[in-house]
Amino acid sequence: MHPPEMRKRVRALRAQGHNIRSTARALSLPYTTVWHWCVDRPEPVIAGSSARCFRCLPDEDGPSDPSAYAYLLGLYLGDGHLVTSAQVPVLRIYCSDTWPNLISLCDEAMRAVLAASVQRVQKQGCVGVQSYGTHWPCLLPQHGPGKKHERRIILADWQERIVRTVPGAFLRGLFHSDGCRIANRVTVRGKTYVYPRYMFVNESTDILGLCQWGLDLLGIAWRMNRPNSLSVARREAVAALDRHVGPKS
Incomplete structure (x- = not known):
């Protein structure tokens, strides 16, 4: 006993x-x-949420929907915040009003991973997609006090295994949060050329490293154009990333 x-x-x-x-x-x-x-x-x-937390179920090795989890993880690392000081932890991800489809995708991912209930809180210029759940800290162990770029951000072994199976979904979450797809203009000898380009900007070197790792898993070429900014610009690389990410909408 x-x-x-x-x-x-x-x-x-x-x-x-x-x-x-x-x-x-x-x-x-x-x-x-x-x-x-x-x-x-x-x-x-x-x-409550223990019945849906794959980290707490004895016979579960991973999420029932790995793509939804990897996508949500990418969104969280970019624009997410997990509050654990309240009576019940709350996960919040902020999405710009400019991208209504992104708001719906975030909502759907939260529901698929853990949440039975998701709220949308309108802020100035953005929507906070949020969900209360005791087990969010189990699924997002990167939470902690302070800003993400002021502390180490390292994936757990089980998170790495998930991302390795669906790196495209993880990159989609990262680029949908702190990335963009733009039309880059270059003028050479008076002639202007326009070509698509992906940009990912984050102040955390660890999160930038995770983005680089995800791109390497898919064999997509990238380069650092600034200390806090990553660029994917080669035609074949942009085409490959389009198959996994695509522009926000």
């Missing part, structure tokens, strides 16, 4: 976003014991 204090420690770790496996390892408990406490006979702290 385990003392009641042990269950309290389990609940405390779960409230901090630890999954069942890491909780069991941290407290030197059998995995099945923690699983029965949290899933088979769950405590109130994880009731």
Whole structure:
């Protein structure tokens, strides 16, 4: 028999976003014991979204929709914010009013990954797509105090495995948040040429590195045109990225 204090420690770790496996390892408990406490006979702290959190289900190795998760991860790294100080964590992703389809895609991705309920909060010039859920910290362990470019942003091993299977969806989220597809104009000997070009701008060198990694996985050429800006400009590279990202709408 385990003392009641042990269950309290389990609940405390779960409230901090630890999954069942890491909780069991941290407290030197059998995995099945923690699983029965949290899933088979769950405590109130994880009731609700625990049934949809693939990190907390014993038989799930990943999300039911990897593309939706990878896309949402890209959006979060660009324009997202996860508040864990409230009674229930809330994920917010801000989308410009200029791109109404992006707002719908963000909403759909949240619902596909975890949320049963998503709200759209109108701000000046943008919409905050948000969802409350105890288990958002399980799925987005990059959350933390302060701005993303002021702290390390590293994917967990299980996130890397997901992105490797659907790098195009991950890049789509990144470019839909902090990227764009523009018509670049170049004048040579008095003649103007116009060609499409992708740009991705982020102050975090870690997030820029993740974008570079995603492009490398697809064999898409890129270059850094500024310390905080990445460019995809070669014709074949733009065509390849079009198949996965495309312009915002």
